[in-house]
Amino acid sequence: MLNETAIKELQEIRSKYPSARSALLPAIYVAQREFGWLSEEAYEAVSEVLGVPKAIARGVGAFYAMYKHRPMGRNIIQLCTNVSCMILGAERLADYLKSHYGLVPGGTTEDGRFSLVIMECIGACGTAPAMLVNDEFYENLSEQYIEEILAKFT
């Protein structure tokens, strides 16, 4: 179940929208944060607080690729491998993540510290290659820079 604060947060989100269903997307984000991923419990919590049938909540969530539909590591690396990033070496960086961290696309490190998701352009083509770790942007990546960045996350 959600804690009091999270329930309040959901209710606040709800109050900003004309109908409960329109509040689903931000509400699902809150539940995802609280449960770590979009488990059945997460959707049930959203459904309960917003008063939206749970299958509807799940249907909306399931449409979007950017939610976590599977259990994931504590930190999510979203690495771009689209054209600009690819030309500037993104695939090499992916290999680096694999050899040094054991991270394959879609996978999670054994210690649960990182998960890796491959993205199609995150709008940083001018400063490629680029990635997101959780909500933060990192550009002009190199192997060494990646190592420095990831050291900050536990």
Add this chain to the structure above:
Amino acid sequence: MITVTINEKEITLEKPITVLEAARSAGISIPTLCYHPALERYGGCRLCLVEVEKMPRLQTACTLMTADGMIVRTETDAIAGVRRGILEFLLINHPLDCPYCDKAGECELQDLVEKYGPTTGRFKEKKRKMPESLEDAIIVRNMERCIVCTRCVRMCEGVQGASAIAVMERGGHSHIEPFSGGKYDCEYCGNCISVCPVGAIMSRMHRHSYRPWQMTDQVETICPYCGVGCTVTAQVRDDAIKRIIPKLGSPVNNGLLCSRGRFGYEFVGNRDRLTRPLIRKNGVLEESTWEEAIHRVTQKLGEIKEKYGSSSVAGIASPRCTNEDNYVFQKFMRVTIGTHNIDSTARTGYAGAQQFIENIFGQGATANIISGISRSDVVFVVGGDPTTVNPILGLQIRACSRKGGAVLTLGKVSGLRYFSPHALDPASFTETVLLEGIVTELKNRKELSGSHSSLESNIKDIAVSVEDVIKECKIREDDFHSFITLLSEASNPVLIIGKEIIQSNGASYKLLLLSAINYLINGRIYLLSERANEQGLLDMGCASDLLPGSRPVEVAELRRRYERAWHVTLPDKPGLTLFEMIHGAKEGSVRAMYVMGENPLFNLPNSENVKEALGNLDFLVVQDLFMTETAESADVVLPALSWAEKEGTFTNMERRIQKLRKVISRAGKEDWRIISDVSGNMGVSFPYDSAEDVFAEISKVSPLHRDLTYDDIEEGEALWPFKGEPLRGGMEISCNKGDGATESGKYFLAIDRPLFHSGTLSRKSSALMRLCPEAVARISSTTAAELSVTDGDSIRISTRIGSLSLPVFIDEAYDGSLIKVSNNFRGKGVFSLMEYSLDPVLKSPCMDNVIIEIEKSDRHVQRDPKNDSEVKK
């Protein structure tokens, strides 16, 4: 007037409709897939594309509205190409496993591809793989076949209102799933199955056992379960029902069904059915012949009548039997035996409540059309969850809410929780004050019209202050006021009354308050009815105080009509009501009982007491389909034919008389025929060869059914008030406020009325048993926390008269301190724990004050529905 031209044909329309509807009305066919007449328009599959002059691209005919002067073409080369293309796309992932698919033969995709589609596809890629899901007990899901037309989702959300399934993921991965991904855990109406154009969601019940073209017969009849009276089509192969489906355009249910109606038919073919008469010999029930059994009944009833008088014999009629059965039964009791001791379980609520309301507003006050509910602007629900008691009526309330109507409920109604209910949830035992408060406030806002003086004089005496209501009922003042505002400003309101309020302390006074509210808001009343022919049985005179056509027994002028028709003199006082019969049996004034299609030993409160009473009888005859609890203690058991095996009529809660048709044949006798045989043997012969003969007599004898024929009924012309003469209302009102005493227990026992069961008949239907295999104690999560129990734990519930150990079921949609237990499962019925007192006016039991003690008992082992002894096929 709008004139459109479709394929050079001019069509004139009264009002704008879609191009598709216009074309179809003119006999021009346009292929469709996502379109379904019962569903909201969608425009998703693009198969219905047409050319419209002056419009740039092809248009979807199912969504485009006609406009004056529109010129449409439906068969051009361009359109043919597009259709072929769309079908080719749909077949990219469709497995084309038609030889193995149950839908083949009635599959819309198959038909369309055959007519318009490409014969070969050009895609070389692999098809998507999604294994068929058999995780659910009833619904099998094959998402490889799904073409994502969303008909099922629109049905479940937009019509059924269950919102149990949704489109998951997107693009080529789109598929339909219930929340859990496997089990549906929904209302199991099966309406999604009805609308799926392909074999993507299907019933498991007839899986691989027949194909549409193999059925030998298809019969339209009426659902045997509740008082809504849905039309069902039974499909038959080799004299066994294979499938029950609804029919679009039928009255009442228009293409929809509920779980009981669709999946509950298997009791018909259950191998536990009684096949031969049984006679108790040396304490044991032994098989015998019809002659011997009927002889025994005749002889014993004759003896007892001779020795103790006619009034020592009593009869219990059946709300599951037809009008014809019930008419013959009451005639037998009145004419052959010579007593008005004929009653039924309608006495547990429906009968008394209806009579009370009719005394005020006139006969037929509750005969309102169910489909009118969705067109009203305010629905006020009191005394139960209509979505489980009368599911199809429940859908009407949901539809009303969807159209912007307000749903008001007294207490929380879990089946309406997503329909923005305005719920006033008064503290336990304060409904009376709340209703008085509502009456007071309404009368302050509305003028009394003066049209009903006795009711108005009662209304004038009612006065409670808002402060008192708020304080006693522990509700919020705002909520109360907005409730009153909605009620008083309603222009077309309806009031829906369920058994929970009729079976509570002071019920007749509460009904007076509800009648007052109804009068003040000028509403229409609907009385929920749990049995298919509860209304019909009353109209046939299976009540100790009413003759056929609901004429009171004690009025001599009215009685004469029947005496002339039946050539007898009838007793001038009413007979014993149901509960008086039980009491009479217990103390020895009732010596013999004839029970037709009813199970009083299980279906009446304080079952132990009923058992003792019936055990005390000199002679008990039971006529039934199965060896029920009551049949087990009978002296003679007579096997009857079921609803599917006979002709006749049912009268639903709207008082619509509908025709039951014989679906399959089986050796045996209808209830009315068995009783006629007994009567003939007793020297009073009844001249009927068929149910229609019986009905012909009904239409002569009953002033309500005057001149009505089977032909009228077949033509759907048997709507209230038929061609008959209803009695007027405006009678003197007497009611009883109850003793007001409430025991101050922490937990109270209440009757659970589950969606998947109905009396004890549904436990002989394997599908319903799979959906709801065993009795549970339904509790709120608050109660669960207080008792420190979780799902899977058991509790022992004890009252002064008994105790039961039951697994708990924590119902998230429900709060409060009531513990709800159903009365469906053998040895586990809530009525074995329930004491009652009788409402002196309604003569129905009050059971809302049963205080219980609870303790945690052993952990519960889930029963395997596959090994269920109740269900054998």
